Amino acid sequence: MADVLSRPPGVVGREREWRLLADFVRDPAPALRLGVVSGRRRHGKSYLLRALTEAVGGLYVTVVREEGRLAALQRFSDAIAAHAGLRPGVLRLTNWYQVLNNALDVVARRAVTPLLVIDELPHLLQHSPEVPGVLQQIYDERQRGSTGNGGRVILCGSAMGVMHQLLSGAAPLRGRAVVDLRLAPFDYRASRTFWEIEDPCTALRVHAVLGGAPGYRSIASRPAPGGDGFSRWITGTVLDPGRTVHSRIETGSLLREDPRIVQHTLYYDILTAIAQGASTPTKIGSALARQRNAVSHPLDVLESTGYVRREQDVLRARHPVITLTDPVIRFNQLITLPQADTIEQGFAEQAWRASAPTFSSKILGPHFEELARIWALRYAHAVLPDGLPGPVGTTEVPDPAARTKHEVDVLALALGERPQAPRARIALLGEAKATLARRGTGDLERLEHIRELLGAQGYGTSGTVLVLFSLHGFYPDVVRLAARRRDLLLVDLPALYGVGPVLGLGG
Structure with a gap:
């Protein structure tokens, strides 16, 4: 089973997502299991799920937006027939209870792992809003073992609001899905x-x-x-x-x-x-x-x-x-x-x-x-003295003496701290500029001043690392400072992308 569900070469990245879905379909439990996959258009949901379906010999059906109820029922019936090795038109299933039950029975007989994927479900709900309720009925029946085999069902769609409502409030499928994967774009x-x-x-x-x-x-x-x-x-x-x-x-x-x-x-x-x-x-x-x-x-x-x-x-x-x-x-x-x-x-x-x-x-x-904040969240742990930081975002720091406020582009709390908590420890304080000018000691002095203000306001700044992000590099004087100081990092564009070194921390 592990070899069957190894990630295909054509699936770029998505290691975590593939592992989650692979674990879902090879769950040995005999009862029916439901999963929901949602994500914005162009994020690769269909590609990923098609690869998964092919890997286990399951049945993948995509809903057509303009299709009416009767046409959808017949097309699903034809897809089930084709999967069973029958001619199109042999099956004429007249309601969604018949369609879904037959689909699960067919994949249970023919697939390595019984998997049914319904892609773009929101289009189906426009003319057949009863489908989630029908799935609830089938799910409950197959938990009791009163009919058919278990199987795995994945519901997928791009209409994020509609997909999220499937598992919320009093929705029929609430509490029944074991996977709720929201496919993000590549970073x-x-x-x-x-x-x-x-x-x-x-x-x-x-x-x-x-x-x-x-x-x-x-x-x-x-x-x-x-x-x-x-x-x-x-x-x-x-x-x-x-x-x-x-x-x-x-x-x-x-x-x-x-x-x-x-x-x-x-x-x-x-x-x-x-x-x-x-x-x-x-x-x-x-x-x-x-x-x-x-x-x-x-x-x-x-x-x-x-x-x-x-x-x-x-x-x-x-x-x-x-x-x-x-x-x-x-x-x-x-x-x-x-x-x-x-x-x-x-x-x-x-x-x-x-x-x-x-x-x-x-x-x-x-x-x-924004990419500087993502770097702080996902990649900064490799160079920060204390490793992984906590929540990352932006803030405004009041400067009463100057009667102004300082906008901070990147601020990371220490791991374990909660956003907006008083006296929180601050792991990272950064400034990101995409101008043509190189960054220098003036930018560093601004960050130092903001760190002093935060310390005076009760925040923990003794371990705060200052980070300058620059699109076009740094002046030599600030580079020399970074080579000596243990509280300063310089991140240019190659370093941001992981193809160049992060300078600073005295090394």
Whole structure:
């Protein structure tokens, strides 16, 4: 069994996810087991589950969006018949109880491990909302052993809100699933490997535009070159209205994934307001000339789908900051939409040149800061004296003497500390800048001052390491300081991507 479920060579990364799913399907328990896999469009859910199904000889069925109830029943019946070695049309199952029971019985007889995967379940629920209830009935029956074999069922879908509701509240399947896997995009290092990009600067730019969704590589249809070639790549992909990866087309497709998003103009306007810096419901409502209450529900929907995030200050209880989480949507709202007419007329190169300052300040800069926080969370433990840090985020530090506040790009608490806890120990304090200038002693002095302020406010800073993140390196004087000091790290772009050394800590 272990050999059958070894990760296929075509599945890049996803070691943890594959191990979880492999353990699920080879669970020796004879009773039926349910799993739920959700994730945004282009994240590779279908690819991963197809590979798993093929590895065990299971049955994989994808729901068609435009298909009606009767057509879906017949197509599922034909898929079951084909899996059993019968001709299409032999089975004519008339309800979902028959379909699902027959599917489980067939895979139990023919598969190494009895696995049934239903992909894009939310489309099925639009015309057959009874399916979760039917699954509950079958699940309960097969727990008692009153009918058929056990088997394994995986339900998959891209409409995040719909998938999350399957296991929440009073939903029929609540408490019955043993796996609830939310497939995330590749992180920035895995994305660079997947795209086979040598140059970290190019990898950063591609990730700032398309993020870590692996599905974009195949439809981009061309590699992302470094240097000046990046501009040609941009204008030939996300700024080309004739391509499916064009950001306007892709943003529309992403929003249509969730059936709750019906007022597309309102959602577009909210996303644009957030992309331009509106960070609270009040500010977003003001940007749209609407009351705060008018945007509350759409914001909740966008958050449940994973398109926006509410970021809490890691040190203090403040109103959370609302940000966009999808790079494609961010690029569309800030770059493509404002230049839509120019792009549609065939002048994508001119539109891109005109948008370069916006890309640098509102996309590349914030994205670099986000990657610095991810580095602190996932990779800093390899160089920090105390190893793995705790929660990572941002904060504002008041400076009463100067009558100002200092924004902190990266702050990591010590392992075991809780966010917003008074007198918490701080493991890491960092500043991330994606400007053309190198970072020097002035940046270090700012961090030292902030550390002193935090210490005076009761936080534990005796073991706090200062980290400077730079897109274009460091001045020699700060490099010499890092070689002597035990509380300073320098992380340039190669170090961020793990292809260059992290300098500092006296070594």
